[in-house]
Amino acid sequence: DAGITQSPRHKVTETGTPVTLRCHQTENHRYMYWYRQDPGHGLRLIHYSYGVKDTDKGEVSDGYSVSRSKTEDFLLTLESATSSQTSVYFCAIKEGGRTDTQYFGPGTRLTVL
Amino acid sequence: AQSVTQLGSHVSVSEGALVLLRCNYSSSVPPYLFWYVQYPNQGLQLLLKYTSAATLVKGINGFEAEFKKSETSFHLTKPSAHMSDAAEYFCAVSEIQGAQKLVFGQGTRLTINP
Numbered sequence: 001d002a003g004i005t006q007s008p009r010h011k012v013t014e015t016g017t018p019v020t021l022r023c024h025q026t027e028n029h030r031y032m033y034w035y036r037q038d039p040g041h042g043l044r045l046i047h048y049s050y051g052v053k054d055t056d057k058g059e060v061s062d063g064y065s066v067s068r069s070k071t072e073d074f075l076l077t078l079e080s081a082t083s084s085q086t087s088v089y090f091c092a093i094k095e096g097g098r099t100d101t102q103y104f105g106p107g108t109r110l111t112v113l
Numbered sequence: 114a115q116s117v118t119q120l121g122s123h124v125s126v127s128e129g130a131l132v133l134l135r136c137n138y139s140s141s142v143p144p145y146l147f148w149y150v151q152y153p154n155q156g157l158q159l160l161l162k163y164t165s166a167a168t169l170v171k172g173i174n175g176f177e178a179e180f181k182k183s184e185t186s187f188h189l190t191k192p193s194a195h196m197s198d199a200a201e202y203f204c205a206v207s208e209i210q211g212a213q214k215l216v217f218g219q220g221t222r223l224t225i226n227p
Contacts (some may be wrong), residue, residue, distance in 0.1 A: 031212060035215075035217075040122075040219050042117075042203055042205075042217035042218050042219045043205075043215070043217045045214050045215065048212055048214065058214060059214075090156060094213055100164065101147075102159075102213060102215060104149075104156040104158075106155065106156045107156050
């Protein structure tokens with residue numbers, strides 16, 4: 001357990017509505033990530049952060065934005081949700097030093113109707 | 114660009130049999146390689162990782178993987194399958210330096226038959 005929580009854990013929303021997912025960590029790790037998991041695609045990186053207010057795009061960033069105003073929180077926003085964004089979203093943190101490994105949160109299942 | 118191919122989206126073995134899950138990668142730079150396991154309705158758990166030290170890497174739950182540069186492979190093995198090994202397994206690659214942006218394979222679902 002790397003002290004990662006995600007909220008909400010489940011959400012159903014309608015096309016065109018904004019949605020924000022929250023990732024919270026308790027151990028002050030510098031790097032945080034958002035991935036989405038879809039059948040047949042494994043996990044794909046959406047955005048990541050390397051510090052407060054420092055973020056960058058991943059492989060599938062279109063339609064998503066992120067913010068990190070505090071070390072412990074990394075928010076993922078879908079400005080106008082589409083059905084193609086129905087997925088399971090995972091947050092991860094990277095422990096540095098000798099470990100240098102990513103640990104994943106429990107996931108958020110998002111359904112866009 | 115980096116990529117990962119996992120051969121076989123579903124693998125089924127008998128309890129006590131050898132488990133072999135295949136992973137081939139493509140990377141223009143020396144990679145880090147990882148195997149993660151996902152149990153139903155849970156997040157991903159690290160099984161093991163290769164970080165350019167020993168080519169044979171031992172992980173948790175009796176799993177191990179061997180990095181073979183000439184074959185660009187990082188196959189996961191376990192000598193004797195247990196019912197509790199039933200899960201989905203993901204191979205991933207990243208660059209050694211920088212943000213460790215993981216690129217995952219599509220996953221292999223392992224079923225254990227009694």
